[in-house]
Amino acid sequence: MSLLSIPVATLGTPRIGPRRELKLALESYWAGKSDETQLLEAAAALRAANWARQKSLGVTLIPSNDFSLYDHVLDTSVMVGAIPEIYGWSAGPVSLKTYFAMARGAQRDDHDANGGHAEHGAAAQEMTKWFDTNYHYMVPEYHKDQTFTLSSRKPIEEYEEAKSLGCQTRPVLVGPVTFLKLGKSADPAFDPLLLLDRLLPVYIDVLRELTLRGAEWVQLDEPCLVLDLDDATRDALRRTYAHLAKKVPDLKIMLATYFGTIGDNLETALTLPVAGLHIDLVRAPEQLSAIVADARRDIVLSLGVVDGRNVWRSNLPAVLDQLEPAIAKLGKDRVQIAPSCSLLHVPIDLELEADLDPDVKSWLAFSVQKIGELATLGRVLAKGWEEAADVLEASEGAAVARETSPNVHNANVAKRMAAIDDGMRRRRSSFARRAEVQRARFGLPTFPTTTIGSFPQTAEVRNARAAHARGTMSDAQYEQFLKEETARAVRWQEDIGLDVLVHGEFERNDMVQYFGEQLSGFAFTKHGWVQSYGSRCVRPPILFGDVSRPKPMAVEWWRYAQSLTKKPLKAMLTGPVTILNWSFVRDDIPRSEACRQIALAIRDEVIDLERSSAMMIQIDEAALREGLPLRKSQWKTYLGWAVDSFRICSSGVADETQIHTHMCYSEFNDIIDAIAAMDADVISIETSRSKMQLLDAFKSYKYPNEIGPGVYDIHSPRVPDAAEMKSLIALARQRLSDAQLWINPDCGLKTRRWDEVRPALINMVAAARELRAAS
Ligand code: GLN
Numbered sequence: 001m002s003l004l005s006i007p008v009a010t011l012g013t014p015r016i017g018p019r020r021e022l023k024l025a026l027e028s029y030w031a032g033k034s035d036e037t038q039l040l041e042a043a044a045a046l047r048a049a050n051w052a053r054q055k056s057l058g059v060t061l062i063p064s065n066d067f068s069l070y071d072h073v074l075d076t077s078v079m080v081g082a083i084p085e086i087y088g089w090s091a092g093p094v095s096l097k098t099y100f101a102m103a104r105g106a107q108r109d110d111h112d113a114n115g116g117h118a119e120h121g122a123a124a125q126e127m128t129k130w131f132d133t134n135y136h137y138m139v140p141e142y143h144k145d146q147t148f149t150l151s152s153r154k155p156i157e158e159y160e161e162a163k164s165l166g167c168q169t170r171p172v173l174v175g176p177v178t179f180l181k182l183g184k185s186a187d188p189a190f191d192p193l194l195l196l197d198r199l200l201p202v203y204i205d206v207l208r209e210l211t212l213r214g215a216e217w218v219q220l221d222e223p224c225l226v227l228d229l230d231d232a233t234r235d236a237l238r239r240t241y242a243h244l245a246k247k248v249p250d251l252k253i254m255l256a257t258y259f260g261t262i263g264d265n266l267e268t269a270l271t272l273p274v275a276g277l278h279i280d281l282v283r284a285p286e287q288l289s290a291i292v293a294d295a296r297r298d299i300v301l302s303l304g305v306v307d308g309r310n311v312w313r314s315n316l317p318a319v320l321d322q323l324e325p326a327i328a329k330l331g332k333d334r335v336q337i338a339p340s341c342s343l344l345h346v347p348i349d350l351e352l353e354a355d356l357d358p359d360v361k362s363w364l365a366f367s368v369q370k371i372g373e374l375a376t377l378g379r380v381l382a383k384g385w386e387e388a389a390d391v392l393e394a395s396e397g398a399a400v401a402r403e404t405s406p407n408v409h410n411a412n413v414a415k416r417m418a419a420i421d422d423g424m425r426r427r428r429s430s431f432a433r434r435a436e437v438q439r440a441r442f443g444l445p446t447f448p449t450t451t452i453g454s455f456p457q458t459a460e461v462r463n464a465r466a467a468h469a470r471g472t473m474s475d476a477q478y479e480q481f482l483k484e485e486t487a488r489a490v491r492w493q494e495d496i497g498l499d500v501l502v503h504g505e506f507e508r509n510d511m512v513q514y515f516g517e518q519l520s521g522f523a524f525t526k527h528g529w530v531q532s533y534g535s536r537c538v539r540p541p542i543l544f545g546d547v548s549r550p551k552p553m554a555v556e557w558w559r560y561a562q563s564l565t566k567k568p569l570k571a572m573l574t575g576p577v578t579i580l581n582w583s584f585v586r587d588d589i590p591r592s593e594a595c596r597q598i599a600l601a602i603r604d605e606v607i608d609l610e611r612s613s614a615m616m617i618q619i620d621e622a623a624l625r626e627g628l629p630l631r632k633s634q635w636k637t638y639l640g641w642a643v644d645s646f647r648i649c650s651s652g653v654a655d656e657t658q659i660h661t662h663m664c665y666s667e668f669n670d671i672i673d674a675i676a677a678m679d680a681d682v683i684s685i686e687t688s689r690s691k692m693q694l695l696d697a698f699k700s701y702k703y704p705n706e707i708g709p710g711v712y713d714i715h716s717p718r719v720p721d722a723a724e725m726k727s728l729i730a731l732a733r734q735r736l737s738d739a740q741l742w743i744n745p746d747c748g749l750k751t752r753r754w755d756e757v758r759p760a761l762i763n764m765v766a767a768a769r770e771l772r773a774a775s
């Protein structure tokens with residue numbers, strides 16, 4: 001039999017549309033400017049275009065139900081009727097209104113047509129990171145009497161929709177075990193896995209109906225298989241797939257794992273009675289040989305060889321070399337070719353990027369280009385290398401060019417990396433000594449007050465930036481505008497009596513992009529959007545080469561702002577770990593190395609700031625905890641180089657220079673050693689919603705350095721009064737000494753309005769003053 005192609009899958013594709021059409025459609029619907037029909041039509045057009053594109057590019061296993069109006073985990077909650085009572089749904093199809101209430105919350109006046117929810121408003125479901133990606137899903141909520149019923153026919157409808165467009169698809173569903181594991185139960189002692197037997201019948205209904213309507217394959221995503229699992233979860237996986245095999249025997253299940261190695265769950269995975277197993281061979285290429293050797297003889301392996309998490313073009317001949325021996329053992333009829341994971345996490349089409357440096361562009365592949373690579377692999381594996389000789393040659397040529405390009409490799413950076421020594425990782429004196437010197441220098445009161453850095457990015461600020469980018473506002477006008485904003489913010493902070501000021505970050509579009517744009521080694525796209533959550537998209541910088549800092553980045557704005565006041569004004573930088581974690585990073589050197597390169601660049605900036613007489617420098621590491629690997633066994637290594645990078649960038653200064661850092665919401669219990677090892681003089685953290693409980697970790701560790709636990713929640717427009725903040729500070733004082741404590745909000749204020757920020761900070765200063773007076 002001569003095969004035209006080995007089956008090629010995508011596992012899932014971006015939903016937002018090449019021009020963010022979904023975002024526009026959603027926002028117009030939410031604003032009441034379009035109706036449900038228009039929204040649903042826009043969504044259907046995106047799906048149709050997506051299917052047609054995949055078909056024309058040569059995908060043979062096209063997914064359906066990978067689309068979502070907001071989030072695929074939310075879709076799953078809705079499909080099985082896991083809808084908390086506050087949303088007012090009880091039975092029957094779930095309205096869009098209820099769906100979006102779960103996604104975004106409902107206002108008081110937001111009545112459902114059939115008299116449903118929202119009499120008092122309902123908060124949105126909690127949102128959290130999807131594994132170690134920057135995609136966020138809506139956390140399912142269960143309770144112990146939870147029942148499930150089929151409440152949305154979306155997978156079936158979208159399968160039929162594709163079929164009517166001439167596309168046979170492989171529907172995708174979040175697997176039942178991963179779905180339960182990702183959720184939380186109202187009673188934390190209740191394990192959602194106990195709901196499995198009640199959940200499975202709903203899945204069986206869906207799978208049966210898909211079979212009846214002609215589906216041959218279905219893809220069930222169980223990325224929980226790359227996590228550390230307990231026996232109960234492994235047992236749940238065994239029961240689930242044994243049950244599905246029995247109840248839906250005619251449907252082939254492709255069980256998809258991704259984001260890492262199956263590792264110690266392999267024995268479990270390989271005994272599951274499924275027709276196919278997808279494995280991530282980008283994150284974990286080493287698992288291939290064991291799986292080929294141990295897999296059941298009748299199982300199909302889906303080989304995830306094109307990186308679904310990063311933007312690099314594949315070196316196709318190298319991939320073929322990796323695959324061919326395995327395929328020789330398996331036989332061509334037991335193989336499918338796929339990206340490592342769904343293409344949801346990469347931008348859509350590189351061809352839209354007209355302004356990228358042509359060299360850099362020639363090394364990249366976005367979703368469309370990756371699908372092209374998969375199709376080439378499928379054809380070549382079926383028919384031989386001659387099938388696509390020039391494509392293969394071009395692919396290898398690009399890889400070689402990248403490997404040797406002077407744009408990527410900078411001898412000077414290599415020299416500096418080799419010269420990093422322990423002296424560069426250590427402040428000159430211990431914290432105790434530094435604290436003494438700093439106390440004498442600054443003479444701050446007890447409970448010094450400050451903020452985290454940004455002030456409101458008002459419509460004026462954003463409009464001015466846009467006008468400047470468009471060219472309708474000159475450099476000089478823009479600078480003048482920013483100076484006035486900054487001066488006003490500095491004056492206002494002085495007026496209300498804050499002790500340590502900030503310049504307000506009005507000149508920054510984004511805390512990572514602002515620095516990335518000034519560093520060598522980073523590229524930026526115009527249309528390289530990826531979904532962060534719902535309609536929100538981000539355009540991560542692309543770190544393609546050795547990093548260096550051609551010239552100072554934040555010195556001028558700091559200098560200007562400090563010139564307006566005698567009070568100390570913190571200079572603001574973004575830390576290396578955060579810049580790394582929020583970018584697409586190189587795959588040709590270890591992350592640790594890329595991070596240290598960024599650390600050296602930030603170190604230069606820190607030293608320049610000190611030379612320009614900055615007295616306090618804050619290096620934000622908002623994403624430090626976020627970057628933790630999925631497996632606990634790898635935490636130590638990650639934290640080792642992350643902390644090392646922070647120390648490299650922050651240790652070049654004298655004892656009298658105060659280093660601050662800031663972290664957004666994080667649990668600290670299991671990383672407190674690493675936090676202490678960062679040795680920042682002052683750390684500010686987000687603690688108000690936890691009622692200061694996050695400080696327990698610092699207390700039991702006897703954390704010695706200074707801390708600013710957030711005393712009010714900046715995510716909410718609500719303005720707390722001084723008494724409320726004082727009671728939070730009292731809780732902090734139960735855990736830490738007065739000498740350690742700073743008073744500040746939870747995070748930067750850029751998303752708030754001035755009429756929320758003004759009273760809140762005035763109350764915060766009052767709270768600190770009242771406490772000083774009383775102690
Ligand atoms: N300095 C930044 C700000 O205030 C920190 C933001 C963050 O941690 N996410 O906006």
Ligand code: ZN
Pocket residue numbers: 452622662663664665686746747748
């Ligand atoms: Zn923050």
